[in-house]
Amino acid sequence: MITKSLEDYLEAIYNSLKDRGHASTNEIASDLGVKPPSVTEMFHKLNKQGWVNYRKYEGVTLTREGEEIAKSVSDVHSKVRKFLELIHVSSEQADEDACKVEHHLSEESIGQLNMFIEFIENCPAEEVRWIEHFNYFNEHHELPLDCPGADKEKGCDD
Template sequence: MKMKEEKFYTARGYELLDKDSSTLTPSMEDYLEMTYRFTLDKPYTRISDLAAALNVQPPSVTSMIKKLAEMGWVTYEKYGLVVLSAKGREMGAYLLERHSIIEEFLKLIGVKADMVLEQTEKIEHYLSCETVQSIKKLLQLFEQQPGLRKELQEVQGQ
């Protein structure tokens, strides 16, 4: 089989190609998304809240929040509150929307309920904004045409 003239990379290779110093890592995205989730109810969150929600130790949260603060995503005072900056709120909203879109897509295609969250967490960091928007449009199509969902379920044998 003859291969196309495309350049292939490992998953890590693609990460490195897309990386610059202002890029959020997957872990940073997780912290920012969770911070945003907490700030939907109140304008701030605490290190202990993030540690419990993300199943990590408070010193790990403090370290990450300091990095996010240096990048301008949050403000943080030692032993104080974590508050999203304007760009942090905007990014947090996007990250939560992206998470919801991917989660809904995985449910649509029949991923088992007990695997949806883990699979969403693994996938969400590696899709471009354009891909997420394409998935969103597909979900909207299935929403507008309920017969399509039924057809898909029949094909899947559900």
């Protein structure tokens, strides 16, 4: 079974591989603010689940399944962060909070949050009956005809 903690490790590994090209015990430990032995232990668990390939003293890589999980967690993270930034939470705090919140949203909430963000980004800062428009967007998956963004180049459902 996946836990919040295992998700955190997968995400950290994913980011480390992306940013540094590798994921070692010490790096992940310092990224997550834990001690190296904790990381080794978790590497074993992730390996047993088939989410990473672990080779002693060398570090880990993600399996396809592990990468899928990591990507989806990371995706939720950036959606939450984006929303928080939209309502003017500082980007450091938004990122920190996203880390914690990312494990606790249902599919439904994630979907709606995404819908909301997409709507705002595609129909911004204009004379807009925005909540009515959002309701329409929510139902039809495209901007209403009288929305200033609707006749522009970019649709809302990409």
